Amino acid sequence: MSERTAPATEPAPAATEAESTDTEVTSGATAVIRALENADVETAFGVQGGAIMPIYDALYDSDIRHVTMAHEQAASHAADAYGVVHGAPGVCLATSGPGATNLVTGIADANMDSDAVLALTGQVPSDMVGSDAFQETDTTGVTAPITKHNYFATSPDTVGDTVGEAFALAAEGRPGPTLVDLPKDVSLGETDREPGPGRSPATCRPRTEPADAEVEAAARAIERAEKPLLLFGGGVVKGNATDAARQFATEHRIPVVTTMPGIGAMPEDHDLCLSWAGMHGTGYANMAITHTDCLVAVGTRFDDRLTGGIDTFAPEAEVVHIDIDPAEISKNVHADYPVVGDAERAIERVDAEMTASPDAREWCEQCLTWKDEYPMDYAAPDTEPLKPQFVVEALDEATPDETIVTSGVGQHQMWAAQYWTFREPRRWVSSHGLGTMGYGLPAAIGARLAADDDETVVCVDGDASFLMTIQELSVAVREDLDITVAILNNEYIGMVRQWQDAFFEGRRMAAGYDWCPQFDKLAEAFGARGWAVDSYEEVPEAIEAALAYDGPSVIDFHVDPAENVYPMVSSGGANGKFALSEDQL
Amino acid sequence: MSDGQTGLQGPAPEDRPHPDGRRNAQGIRVDPAVESEREPRRTVLSAIVEHEPGVLSRVAGLAARRQFNIESLTVGPTTVDGHARITMVVEEPDPGIDQIETQLAKLKPVISIGELDDDAVRAELVLLKVRGEDPDKVHAITEMYDGKTLDAGPETITVQLTGDEHKIDDAVDAFRRFGIIEIARTGQTALAHGGKKTVPGEEPGTSGEPTKPTTNTTSK
Numbered sequence: 001m002s003e004r005t006a007p008a009t010e011p012a013p014a015a016t017e018a019e020s021t022d023t024e025v026t027s028g029a030t031a032v033i034r035a036l037e038n039a040d041v042e043t044a045f046g047v048q049g050g051a052i053m054p055i056y057d058a059l060y061d062s063d064i065r066h067v068t069m070a071h072e073q074a075a076s077h078a079a080d081a082y083g084v085v086h087g088a089p090g091v092c093l094a095t096s097g098p099g100a101t102n103l104v105t106g107i108a109d110a111n112m113d114s115d116a117v118l119a120l121t122g123q124v125p126s127d128m129v130g131s132d133a134f135q136e137t138d139t140t141g142v143t144a145p146i147t148k149h150n151y152f153a154t155s156p157d158t159v160g161d162t163v164g165e166a167f168a169l170a171a172e173g174r175p176g177p178t179l180v181d182l183p184k185d186v187s188l189g190e191t192d193r194e195p196g197p198g199r200s201p202a203t204c205r206p207r208t209e210p211a212d213a214e215v216e217a218a219a220r221a222i223e224r225a226e227k228p229l230l231l232f233g234g235g236v237v238k239g240n241a242t243d244a245a246r247q248f249a250t251e252h253r254i255p256v257v258t259t260m261p262g263i264g265a266m267p268e269d270h271d272l273c274l275s276w277a278g279m280h281g282t283g284y285a286n287m288a289i290t291h292t293d294c295l296v297a298v299g300t301r302f303d304d305r306l307t308g309g310i311d312t313f314a315p316e317a318e319v320v321h322i323d324i325d326p327a328e329i330s331k332n333v334h335a336d337y338p339v340v341g342d343a344e345r346a347i348e349r350v351d352a353e354m355t356a357s358p359d360a361r362e363w364c365e366q367c368l369t370w371k372d373e374y375p376m377d378y379a380a381p382d383t384e385p386l387k388p389q390f391v392v393e394a395l396d397e398a399t400p401d402e403t404i405v406t407s408g409v410g411q412h413q414m415w416a417a418q419y420w421t422f423r424e425p426r427r428w429v430s431s432h433g434l435g436t437m438g439y440g441l442p443a444a445i446g447a448r449l450a451a452d453d454d455e456t457v458v459c460v461d462g463d464a465s466f467l468m469t470i471q472e473l474s475v476a477v478r479e480d481l482d483i484t485v486a487i488l489n490n491e492y493i494g495m496v497r498q499w500q501d502a503f504f505e506g507r508r509m510a511a512g513y514d515w516c517p518q519f520d521k522l523a524e525a526f527g528a529r530g531w532a533v534d535s536y537e538e539v540p541e542a543i544e545a546a547l548a549y550d551g552p553s554v555i556d557f558h559v560d561p562a563e564n565v566y567p568m569v570s571s572g573g574a575n576g577k578f579a580l581s582e583d584q585l
Numbered sequence: 586m587s588d589g590q591t592g593l594q595g596p597a598p599e600d601r602p603h604p605d606g607r608r609n610a611q612g613i614r615v616d617p618a619v620e621s622e623r624e625p626r627r628t629v630l631s632a633i634v635e636h637e638p639g640v641l642s643r644v645a646g647l648a649a650r651r652q653f654n655i656e657s658l659t660v661g662p663t664t665v666d667g668h669a670r671i672t673m674v675v676e677e678p679d680p681g682i683d684q685i686e687t688q689l690a691k692l693k694p695v696i697s698i699g700e701l702d703d704d705a706v707r708a709e710l711v712l713l714k715v716r717g718e719d720p721d722k723v724h725a726i727t728e729m730y731d732g733k734t735l736d737a738g739p740e741t742i743t744v745q746l747t748g749d750e751h752k753i754d755d756a757v758d759a760f761r762r763f764g765i766i767e768i769a770r771t772g773q774t775a776l777a778h779g780g781k782k783t784v785p786g787e788e789p790g791t792s793g794e795p796t797k798p799t800t801n802t803t804s805k
């Protein structure tokens with residue numbers, strides 16, 4: 001583009017200008033890449049292989065930045081996290097057979113967390129499909145249950161449109177993953193057809209404007225509530241409804257709890273924010289959800305880790321449920337007042353419809369009392385062993401406010417969510433619905449590429465979770481990505497050990513490592529920087545050095561192996577009966 | 586690290602107030618004193634879908650993984666190119682029926698879906714193969730149910746019957762005495778009564794005009 005010089009008075013027409021950098025459409029593969037360019041895709045994650053080679057060949061001529069991952073699972077997680085941070089769908093690529101099946105975990109993860117991801121998979125040539133050809137897997141069959149929709153491309157002339165449609169569909173309404181399977185003959189086949197503007201299919205356009213009657217009924221229910229409570233889910237974040245949601249809460253002085261994916265929808269240090277509710281949520285959030293008489297839930301699917309036993313979930317509450325997906329209404333929890341529509345629109349409409357705020361002063365006081373009564377705290381000895389919660393707090397303190405935090409799955413994930421104070425959306429990037437160990441590092445890579453250069457990206461990982469995708473350190477080093485991995489190393493698959501101690505009489509079957517690698521050394525071997533930390537005194541120095549290092553760094557915090565995550569609602573139990581220690585379970 | 590940290594504090598679970606309210610397994614608030622689970626309801630759903638490869642497996646797969654109880658499912662083309670109608674008999678307690686509808690509506694090939702009213706016209710076709718020893722009696726029963734003999738020989742007789750579910754069930758019972766060798770039932774198919782629309786948005790066509798759904802604004 002920069003080579004072109006046009007007279008100052010006569011700006012070059014956009015189309016001509018675009019031609020100089022955009023892929024020229026000559027084949028199905030070039031049409032695929034053109035469709036991605038049309039959708040403003042800047043970054044894609046993947047791994048090469050036979051059936052996808054024509055697509056990669058077309059990428060050669062494109063400005064899209066391709067990041068070669070060490071494992072396709074990491075490509076799908078990186079794309080997922082990229083999408084969460086960026087707002088537009090993340091893109092991942094893999095070859096047929098094992099490449100496609102390796103993507104599956106990340107696609108399933110994106111599906112559970114409503115994250116927009118477009119996966120492109122190579123496939124054996126059309127005339128060999130069904131013959132058990134080399135590296136043939138029924139990819140559309142395997143991924144049908146875990147995608148919003150998937151496509152089997154049939155012609156070089158239409159494949160560009162299909163990819164554009166799949167990209168648009170991933171982001172439309174309730175986001176989620178889509179996939180296009182690309183037989184090699186379709187990619188190699190000739191075409192000069194320019195793909196049209198990507199639009200999601202006519203049969204999948206959600207209702208965004210809520211119905212008047214639903215808005216009115218919801219407004220009346222909130223007005224008359226004495227103990228109203230807002231529950232912000234991931235839909236508030238994904239629907240970019242954070243401003244409207246905060247405005248609603250502060251204007252009407254209604255306390256807020258979030259789900260885990262909803263973390264950051266309300267600043268966690270706001271006096272109205274009770275943090276997140278559910279299995280390891282705060283005591284005060286779980287008290288509020290147990291005693292509210294009007295639960296106003298926005299963009300949540302009432303996951304069982306949030307609700308605990310359905311019989312005792314918000315048992316006194318009328319439920320107002322705002323969601324863009326009509327299938328979420330009354331799926332798990334009956335909605336007395338459903339409002340189907342876009343979260344931001346629905347909140348604004350309900351707000352405009354309300355003639356008065358609910359009189360909830362006493363209730364607000366009560367919620368503040370619970371905050372004092374059940375403070376989030378942990379016992380910390382003066383020297384050793386190092387407490388994992390302390391490490392999280394130290395990291396939070398040492399990093400800027402808008403730092404992006406990714407995590408693996410386990411105790412460390414819960415401590416990160418509990419003890420980091422999030423103030424903005426799209427900063428907490430984790431695997432919630434699927435609970436995928438190994439998400440943290442590839443997610444940090446995806447988040448890093450989506451974030452601005454001056455933003456900090458930290459991955460709080462567990463030792464076992466880190467080992468599941470540790471190979472991606474090679475990618476972070478090669479791509480020179482400034483990320484800091486903080487391992488809360490308890491030499492256990494700690495969450496499992498905690499459950500064994502609590503529910504299996506301490507029979508610690510397959511929960512411990514007799515041998516754990518030296519992660520600081522391992523990091524150095526990859527070409528990253530590494531530190532090992534055993535005591536409180538070393539913590540600030542190591543964090544400072546790792547953050548100062550402009551590249552991938554790993555701090556191996558040797559934390560108390562006996563530490564457990566509390567509060568805890570036992571699975572299927574009542575939120576209000578959260579245990580503060582093991583003997584209360 | 587704050588000073589004097591002692592870990593989590595606060596009243597133990599048994600020392601906290603607990604509300605008396607309860608929800609049933611469907612997440613509906615109920616009177617805790619009364620055990621209330623809703624009875625399953627049997628009804629017919631009709632969907633206009635894009636007639637593309639895999640559409641049936643998407644519908645069936647969704648039903649299977651969400652544990653929707655589908656009694657029967659029929660599919661066939663409509664008068665619109667590229668469209669097919671799927672008719673399903675389902676049985677679930679409310680609000681499970683809505684859940685089936687809204688989940689299916691999310692499938693990309695599903696253009697429009699709706700539940701039929703009780704007055705909908707419904708029919709099923711069954712082929713019955715019975716022993717051929719008593720042709721006169723088989724013939725008489727076939728007549729009684731307005732059936733048709735499709736194939737008759739010394740060993741077997743195959744008849745065709747159509748009608749609503751009850752009629753077919755009765756007929757099958759009546760044929761048992763001859764010894765039913767094989768049976769094939771299509772499952773129910775149905776259309777809305779009179780000028781009503783079978784699926785929301787569908788414009789009932791007149792002769793020569795195709796039946797087509799206008800848009801899919803319904804539950805999407």
Ligand SMILES: Cc1ncc(C[n+]2csc(CCOP(=O)(O)OP(=O)(O)O)c2C)c(N)n1
Nearest residue numbers: 410411412435437462463464465493494495
């Ligand atoms: C892929 C995968 N396999 C197994 C599990 C089950 N699981 C949940 S937490 C956990 C332990 C995680 O250990 P670690 O990453 O060290 O974290 P910690 O709990 O010790 O903080 C396991 C095995 C899972 N969530 N994901």
